[in-house]
Structure formats: C-alpha cells, structure tokens
Amino acid sequence: MEIIWLLIPLSIVLVGVIAWAFLWAVNSGQFDDLDAPGTAILMDDDKPPEQR
Amino acid sequence: MAHADALAMRPALETAIAGRATACFHCGEEIPRGSARTAIVGGAPRPMCCAGCQAAAETIDRNGLGAFYAQRDTPGARPAGADVDLDAYDDPALEAACPLGADGMREAHLVLEGMRCAACAWLVEASVKRVPGVVDASVNLANRQARLRFDPARARLSEILEAVWALGYRAYPFDAGRRQAGLLRERKDALRRLGVAGLFGMQVMMVATALYFDPSASGAGRYLDLLNWLNLAMTLPIVAYAAVPFYAGAWRGLRQGHLGMDVPVTLGIVLAFAGSAWHTLRGGDTYFDSVAMFVTLLLAARYLELVMQQRASSLLDHATRILPAFVERIAGGGDGPRLQRVAVRDVRVGDRLLVKAGSTLPVDGIVRAGESTVDESVLTGESVPVLRRAGDPVLSGSVNVESPLEIEVTATGSGVFMARIADLVARAAGGKPALARLAGRVAGWFVAGVLGVAVLAAAWHGLWTGQHWLPIVIAVLVVSCPCALALATPAALTAASGALLERGIAVLRTGALEDLVAVTHLVFDKTGTLTVGRLRLQQVLVHDRLDEAACREIAAALEAGSEHPLAAAFVEACDGTPRLVASEVTNTPGAGLEGVVDGTRYALGSRAFIASRAAGLPPRAPDDAGGPSQEALLAADGRVLAEFRLRDSIRPDAAATVAALRDAGIRLAIFSGDRQAVAAHIGGQLGIDDVRADMTPAEKLAALENLQREGAVVAVVGDGVNDAPMLARASIAIAVANAAEHAKLSADLVLLRDEIAGVAVACDLARRTRRVMRQNLWWALGYNAIALPLAIAGHVAPWLAAFCMSASSLVVTVNAARLRRIRHP
Numbered sequence: 011m012e013i014i015w016l017l018i019p020l021s022i023v024l025v026g027v028i029a030w031a032f033l034w035a036v037n038s039g040q041f042d043d044l045d046a047p048g049t050a051i052l053m054d055d056d057k058p059p060e061q062r
Numbered sequence: 063m064a065h066a067d068a069l070a071m072r073p074a075l076e077t078a079i080a081g082r083a084t085a086c087f088h089c090g091e092e093i094p095r096g097s098a099r100t101a102i103v104g105g106a107p108r109p110m111c112c113a114g115c116q117a118a119a120e121t122i123d124r125n126g127l128g129a130f131y132a133q134r135d136t137p138g139a140r141p142a143g144a145d146v147d148l149d150a151y152d153d154p155a156l157e158a159a160c161p162l163g164a165d166g167m168r169e170a171h172l173v174l175e176g177m178r179c180a181a182c183a184w185l186v187e188a189s190v191k192r193v194p195g196v197v198d199a200s201v202n203l204a205n206r207q208a209r210l211r212f213d214p215a216r217a218r219l220s221e222i223l224e225a226v227w228a229l230g231y232r233a234y235p236f237d238a239g240r241r242q243a244g245l246l247r248e249r250k251d252a253l254r255r256l257g258v259a260g261l262f263g264m265q266v267m268m269v270a271t272a273l274y275f276d277p278s279a280s281g282a283g284r285y286l287d288l289l290n291w292l293n294l295a296m297t298l299p300i301v302a303y304a305a306v307p308f309y310a311g312a313w314r315g316l317r318q319g320h321l322g323m324d325v326p327v328t329l330g331i332v333l334a335f336a337g338s339a340w341h342t343l344r345g346g347d348t349y350f351d352s353v354a355m356f357v358t359l360l361l362a363a364r365y366l367e368l369v370m371q372q373r374a375s376s377l378l379d380h381a382t383r384i385l386p387a388f389v390e391r392i393a394g395g396g397d398g399p400r401l402q403r404v405a406v407r408d409v410r411v412g413d414r415l416l417v418k419a420g421s422t423l424p425v426d427g428i429v430r431a432g433e434s435t436v437d438e439s440v441l442t443g444e445s446v447p448v449l450r451r452a453g454d455p456v457l458s459g460s461v462n463v464e465s466p467l468e469i470e471v472t473a474t475g476s477g478v479f480m481a482r483i484a485d486l487v488a489r490a491a492g493g494k495p496a497l498a499r500l501a502g503r504v505a506g507w508f509v510a511g512v513l514g515v516a517v518l519a520a521a522w523h524g525l526w527t528g529q530h531w532l533p534i535v536i537a538v539l540v541v542s543c544p545c546a547l548a549l550a551t552p553a554a555l556t557a558a559s560g561a562l563l564e565r566g567i568a569v570l571r572t573g574a575l576e577d578l579v580a581v582t583h584l585v586f587d588k589t590g591t592l593t594v595g596r597l598r599l600q601q602v603l604v605h606d607r608l609d610e611a612a613c614r615e616i617a618a619a620l621e622a623g624s625e626h627p628l629a630a631a632f633v634e635a636c637d638g639t640p641r642l643v644a645s646e647v648t649n650t651p652g653a654g655l656e657g658v659v660d661g662t663r664y665a666l667g668s669r670a671f672i673a674s675r676a677a678g679l680p681p682r683a684p685d686d687a688g689g690p691s692q693e694a695l696l697a698a699d700g701r702v703l704a705e706f707r708l709r710d711s712i713r714p715d716a717a718a719t720v721a722a723l724r725d726a727g728i729r730l731a732i733f734s735g736d737r738q739a740v741a742a743h744i745g746g747q748l749g750i751d752d753v754r755a756d757m758t759p760a761e762k763l764a765a766l767e768n769l770q771r772e773g774a775v776v777a778v779v780g781d782g783v784n785d786a787p788m789l790a791r792a793s794i795a796i797a798v799a800n801a802a803e804h805a806k807l808s809a810d811l812v813l814l815r816d817e818i819a820g821v822a823v824a825c826d827l828a829r830r831t832r833r834v835m836r837q838n839l840w841w842a843l844g845y846n847a848i849a850l851p852l853a854i855a856g857h858v859a860p861w862l863a864a865f866c867m868s869a870s871s872l873v874v875t876v877n878a879a880r881l882r883r884i885r886h887p
Contacts, residue, residue: 014285018292025265025296032257036250043202 086111087131088119089230104128112639118230127188134181162214167197170219172208174201175232186226186233193217193225208233245372252307252368256361259304263354265296270351290342293350301335305357307364326512331357337532359871367556389424390416392468406474413471417462427469429454434651437461437627446692447627449652463626464651512538519854538853550838551576553878558831561882566815567824574810576835577794578828580775584723584821585766585788587780588734588741591798591818592748593710595781597627599635600691601707605680613696613704619644620657620666628694631708654694664698672697680705689743712747715819720748722822726829729774733762735784763787779821796821827881834881838874845870 035041086093087101087108100107101119110116122130162168177183183203190199190210195217199210212222219235226233269289308331311324331353338348391402392414401416406424409415414430417423423436435447438460447463450456456469516538520531555576559569569575586592602610614635619642621629633640644664647657654667665675673679676697683705685691691709695702723730731752734741738755745753754765766788769776777794778785781801789795789809797809799816806812813820849866 011285014288018288021265022292022295025261029258029261029299032261033254036254036257041250041253042246 088115130185167211172233255304259358263358266354297350426473431468434464554834557878557881567820568812571810581777583774583776590781597631597708603705
C-alpha cells in the first residue's frame with residue numbers, strides 16, 4: 011500500500027493539469043460553438059477557385 | 063471543377079427535394095411553371111427557381127465551394143436583394159463599431175440571417191475568408207453571428223458584406239457592445255465553475271468510495287487521515303470557487319429580505335464543509351462527497367438554464383444591428399443651395415432635409431416642397447400610405463414611398479414621435495402586473511420550514527438523546543435540500559424553452575411560460591400580425607381586349623421602379639420578375655403613374671386618376687368575399703382595360719391559431735389602428751367579436767388597462783411601434799417575426815418564423831409545462847415527507863442522503879425532459 015504515497019500526489023498533479031487545460035479551453039473560446047466546427051472538418055475547402 | 067460525387071446530397075434531403083420534381087436545387091422551393099432556369103453545379107445543370115438562387119449557386123460553384131450541397135441538411139437560403147445600401151457601411155462614421163486592433167486590423171461582428179445548418183456556417187466562413195484582405199473569420203452557428211478581422215487597407219466592409227449577400231444570406235454589422243461581451247463572460251464564468259466542481263468532485267467521490275467501506279476493518283486505518291486530508295484539499299476549490307454564486311445569491315436575497323433557495327443551499331454547503339473539516343482535524347465522519355455532489359448538480363442545472371435563455375435572446379441581436387443613419391441636408395450657401403451628407407445626430411430643428419423616395423424619416427418635420435405618399439403603418443397600423451403635401455406634418459419612422467420630399471425639421475432626438483412612444487413604453491412597463499409564481503410561493507415556506515426542522519432536530523437530539531447534533535443537521539439539510547425542489551421548475555421551464563426554440567419561438571423571459579398559463583384575454587394587432595402585412599393582388603376584372611395575364615404584366619412593368627406597396631404586389635404577381643419594360647414613366651403622387659410599354663401609353667392608378675384619362679368608366683363592382691380592398695385601374699387610349707383589387711390577406715395559419723386559442727378558453731380581441739371596415743372584416747373572417755379600430759397607441763394602452771382593471775390577465779400579440787406601449791404593459795407580450803425592433807425588445811416571447819401558429823403552440827406547451835411543474839413539486843415534497851423524518855431520527859447517513867437527493871433530482875429532470883417532445887398539431 012506504500013504505492014499510495016506516489017499515486018495520490020500523481021493524481022493531484024493530474025487533476026491540476028486537467029483543470030488548467032479545461033480553463034484554458036474555456037478562456038480561448040473552445041466551447042463557444044459546439045455545432046458548426048464538427049461538420050466543418052468534413053468540407054473540402056482546399057479546392058482553389060475555378061479560374062475563368 | 064467540383065467533384066460530381068461530392069454532390070450526392072444527403073439521402074433525407076435528397077428525397078425531400080427530389081420528391082417534388084420541380085424543386086429548386088439551391089433553396090428547395092417549387093419552380094414556377096414555364097421557367098427553364100438552370101445553373102451549372104458540379105458540372106451538371108441543376109434546376110433553379112429564380113435569378114437569385116441561380117446567382118448564389120453559380121457563385122458557390124465558381125469558388126470551389128460545391129461541397130456545401132453535399133454536406134447541408136437543410137435547403138439553402140433564397141436570396142433577396144440587399145435592403146440597405148451596403149456602400150454606406152464604408153463611411154468613416156461607422157468605423158467606430160469596427161475597432162482597430164494593435165496589429166492594424168479591424169474587427170467586425172456580423173449578424174447573419176437565413177443561416178440554418180452547419181453547412182451554411184461553413185459556406186459563409188469559407189467565402190468570407192476568400193475576400194482579399196480578410197485575415198480571419200469565424201462563424202458561430204449557435205447564435206448566428208460572425209466575427210472577422212480584416213486589413214482596412216486591402217478590404218472594405220462593404221465587399222465582405224457583398225460576398226455574404228451574394229450567397230443568399232443577409233449580413234449586417236452590429237455593435238458587439240457591452241451586452242454581448244457581458245453575456246459571453248457570464249456563460250464562460252458559469253462553465254468554468256461547473257467544470258472545476260465536476261473535476262474535483264470526481265476526485266472526491268473516488269476517495270469517498272474508499273471511505274464508505276470501513277478502512278480500519280481492512281487494516282488500512284492508518285490511511286484514513288491521509289484520505290480525509292486529501293478530500294479536504296480537493297473540496298476546497300469547490301467550496302471556495304465553484305460555489306461562490308450561491309453565497310452571493312443568498313446574501314443578495316437576505317439583504318432584500320426574502321428567503322430564497324440559495325439560503326439553505328449556502329447553509330448546507332458551509333455547515334457540511336466546516337463540520338467535515340473539524341472532523342478531519344479531530345477525528346470523525348466527513349461529508350466532503352455530499353458537498354461536492356451537491357454543488358456540481360446544482361451548478362449543472364443552472365448552467366443549462368443559462369445557456370437556453372441566452373440562446374433564445376441572442377437570436378434577437380439583429381435588433382442592435384447598425385443601420386447607416388445619414389440624411390441629405392439642403393445647405394443654403396452663398397453659391398445657391400447644395401446637398402450635404404450629414405449624420406442624423408447633427409441635424410438641428412429648422413434644418414431643411416431632402417428625403418428620397420424609399421427612405422425612412424429619421425426626424426419629425428413639416429413638408430415644405432414636393433408631394434408624396436408616406437407609409438405610416440409602423441406608427442399607426444394604417445395599411446394604406448397617406449398623401450402628404452406642402453404644409454403637412456410627417457413623422458419619424460414613416461417611409462417616404464413615391465417621390466422626394468423637402469422637409470423642415472420640427473423635432474429631433476428625444477422630441478420625435480418615435481421617442482415619445484418609447485417614453486410611453488417605459489411608463490407602461492412600470493405598471494406591468496406581476497403574477498405570483500408557483501415555485502416562488504412554495505419555495506419561501508419550504509425553506510423556512512426546513513431550517514426550523516433542522517434547528518428543532520438538533521435541539522432535540524442535543525438535549526435528549528445525546529447523539530452528536532452535527533451529522534443530523536447536515537443530513538436534514540442535505541436530504542431535504544431543495545435540490546429536487548430547486549430543479550423542479552427550472553428543469554421544466556428550460557426543457558419547454560428549448561422545445562419552443564426548435565419550433566421558432568424564442569422565450570426571452572423565463573417566467574413568461576408560467577404567466578402564459580394564467581392568461582384570460584389575448585389581444586391581437588391586425589396589420590402584420592393577423593394579416594401578412596403586405597398588399598397582394600387578389601382579383602383582376604378585365605374590361606377590354608387584353609387578357610388578365612397581359613394586364614398584370616403591363617401593370618408590373620409600370621410599377622417596377624416604384625417603392626409603393628402596390629408596386630411590390632404587382633411585381634410579386636408576376637413571379638418577381640416583370641417580363642416587359644416600361645419607359646417614360648411619370649408619377650403623380652397619391653394618384654397613379656403613366657408610361658409607355660411596347661409603344662402604347664398606359665395609365666395605372668386610382669379611380670379619379672383614370673377618370674380624367676378614360677371614358678366609359680364602369681361603376682365600382684362590389685368587393686368579393688375577401689372583404690374591403692384597394693383598387694387600381696389600368697387604361698390606354700382612353701379606354702379602361704382592367705380593374706385590379708389588392709388586399710392585405712389574412713395569414714394562412716391565423717384561422718387555425720384563433721380556433722385553437724378559443725378552444726383553450728382564452729377570450730380574443732383585435733385592437734387595430736386601421737379603418738373600422740377593414741378591421742371588422744378581418745374579425746368577422748376569424749370569428750373574433752371584440753374588434754376595436756381607429757386606435758392610437760395611447761388609446762390601445764388605455765383599453766388594455768381597462769381590461770386589466772377588470773381583473774383580466776392579458777397577453778398581446780403585436781408587430782409595430784404603435785402597439786409597443788401595449789406590449790410593454792401586457793402580462794405577456796408576444797412579438798411576431800417581422801415586428802419592429804422596438805416591439806421585439808419589449809416582448810416576452812418572439813416568434814422567429816413568419817407565422818402566427820407559434821402563439822397557440824406556446825400556450826399549449828405552457829399548460830403542459832405547468833402540469834409537469836406540479837408533478838415535480840409534488841414529487842419533491844412527497845420525497846421530503848418520507849426522507850425528513852428518517853433523517854431527523856438519525857437513520858440516514860450523510861452519504862445516503864446525498865445519494866437519495868441525487869436520485870430525486872434525476873427523477874425531476876427526466877420528467878421535465880418529456881416536454882422536449884413536441885406534439886405536432
């Protein structure tokens with residue numbers, strides 16, 4: 011059970027990292043629109059405009 | 063070339079559109095008979111319904127954005143011509159709305175109308191990014207807005223707007239002012255707190271699970287302190303950060319002298335945390351898991367409610383869109399009169415302005431030169447434009463229809479008619495009757511009761527049984543804790559608002575749905591509410607050699623260049639694009655016009671206008687069953703060719719809506735500013751007996767107050783500025799889709815689609831919401847009636863209390879979710 015002395019600090023560090031990542035995501039607007047970006051990835055917008 | 067295979071549309075949409083052989087490839091609407099319009103998309107010709115769709119489809123294909131057709135799940139937007147002069151947005155005076163960034167780029171916010179699915183959002187974003195000079199663009203589908211940054215040296219705002227308009231969407235810049243920023247900050251803040259509570263809550267629950275099994279029995283007793291201290295540390299962010307809004311709410315409530323839900327919530331959190339911390343230090347049971355679970359669940363419920371409310375209200379942001387506010391001032395200098403373009407706020411009383419045909423008057427004034435008809439329907443509800451000549455007063459907000467007017471300004475700013483109405487609105491809103499809320503009534507008593515019981519239980523145990531009082535108080539607070547009760551009404555209201563939003567009804571005030579149940583009377587405005595708000599060609603009586611279609615075409619050609627509401631009706635009757643062209647058109651304001659079509663000189667206008675130009679005028683035939691109508695006659699070579707009858711028709715869904723409302727036991731009335739004959743006819747058609755006509759905004763307000771004095775709870779459905787005071791005073795104000803911005807802002811519910819059926823849908827759903835709220839409250843109270851005595855007796859461990867409370871909340875939430883299923887009429 012001595013492993014607990016390693017695992018508990020590890021879990022604290024992990025929670026800290028995840029909390030930081032979550033706050034970063036909220037602050038940088040990752041949750042502002044949850045609908046459009048999901049489908050935007052399916053679109054090919056790399057085709058060049060047709061030359062006329 | 064776009065790939066043809068990429069154009070295989072989604073199966074559902076494909077069958078929906080292909081089901082009708084003559085559906086437009088772009089917008090899915092039916093193609094007018096005889097039209098062979100096509101556009102090449104993905105290398106194959108596709109059927110198109112109109113020139114606008116054709117242009118939009120070709121633009122999309124040419125720019126290599128054909129993937130839109132493969133990914134969309136709703137048909138495209140049918141393009142309409144720009145209703146504002148886009149070039150005006152390049153004016154330096156408007157640049158304040160597009161702040162200059164540190165890197166020399168301007169930032170602009172656009173509201174987008176006509177955007178319906180994720181593919182639309184992608185299409186707008188992709189095409190805006192292709193405008194040279196645009197650095198960054200992001201489109202938000204949820205609130206129909208776009209944020210973009212562009213290089214002012216290389217791109218002009220009008221170019222960017224044109225790129226969007228060309229696709230068939232309407233884009234307006236808006237002032238992303240404080241309100242916007244505030245809403246976003248509020249939402250992000252709530253999400254941060256919820257996320258933190260959830261993350262740390264999971265850790266606490268994990269450790270707590272270990273503590274549920276007696277650690278000392280398994281020989282792990284020496285880790286007990288460690289685990290308790292760990293949980294204390296993990297709960298600290300929840301108590302000190304995530305739960306802060308509850309403390310603030312409780313404090314606010316106490317200062318205002320009422321006992322809200324937040325008071326026992328705060329007490330529960332603080333007591334449970336302090337007690338657990340004490341026990342961590344001195345040994346004993348801890349309840350950190352209860353605290354964490356409690357805070358997380360409550361925050362989640364509140365977050366969902368907030369998001370739903372904001373989504374509904376952000377759809378109204380086009381109310382803050384910026385319209386160019388410029389006027390032409392006639393400056394009399396030494397070198398004769400000349401025109402100056404000045405901002406409206408710089409106009410002074412006594413200035414002379416030139417108001418062009420088709421523009422809205424920004425100020426009140428008196429006509430000094432010129433003669434024209436003016437559309438005052440927004441102000442008075444009168445559906446027919448009125449003639450104004452030299453010496454007549456004109457009011458701000460009305461639209462100059464026919465020819466230029468020179469006016470002398472009599473009032474500006476807060477003195478204008480519109481502003482006086484706004485003033486009336488503000489005063490009316492102050493007298494709005496407040497209805498008692500079910501949850502509010504129950505909550506106050508319940509909270510006081512729970513606190514009393516907790517104190518009594520503690521005293522009884524402390525004095526008689528010698529049991530430690532703290533776990534019992536905590537169990538009482540946590541078990542009873544108004545969670546299920548707190549969720550009972552918001553969960554139902556949130557689910558109902560969401561369901562309504564899907565049906566195109568935005569609920570701007572959450573309490574409005576509760577109030578809607580109590581409504582006894584419903585007052586409709588007429589023009590634009592029960593009726594479509596546009597004149598339509600209803601009947602053509604042919605008197606001479608030409609047939610009906612030919613007469614219609616000639617009339618449309620003559621009217622094609624006019625701003626008169628009649629003109630729009632004629633052009634619409636010819637599928638939007640007149641096939642003939644008129645030349646030498648001259649206009650006599652308030653009477654009619656003359657012009658040459660195919661070498662023949664025609665006159666189109668009122669009876670008096672035609673009488674002076676043609677002999678043998680037939681007497682006016684009685685109106686058909688459709689009611690009073692407007693008349694226009696067509697004549698050539700001294701003979702009358704045709705009589706046209708035009709009318710503002712009743713909305714197609716009005717009859718069904720009125721019937722549904724009457725069946726629900728609501729008394730209906732029409733308050734109109736229009737003439738008695740027209741209003742009475744509409745009332746007769748729909749079976750509404752209480753019809754009052756010729757009313758000014760102040761008279762409407764007075765009539766409404768009379769009803770309210772008799773004890774009626776009145777809802778008002780309206781569209782214009784002329785009923786804004788009435789809307790503000792009504793218990794429930796419902797604004798229709800094409801309502802004036804003013805009316806929308808003072809409304810509780812806004813219909814987002816151009817139909818009136820939403821009123822009946824909202825009433826029906828409000829009743830079902832009420833039922834669900836009742837069930838939820840009974841459940842919460844019944845659960846407490848069983849759980850509380852057990853908790854007082856000391857039979858409920860804090861972790862069991864937390865579990866029961868969560869299960870109880872879940873039942874309430876699931877019950878509310880039933881409201882999301884909408885019964886389709």
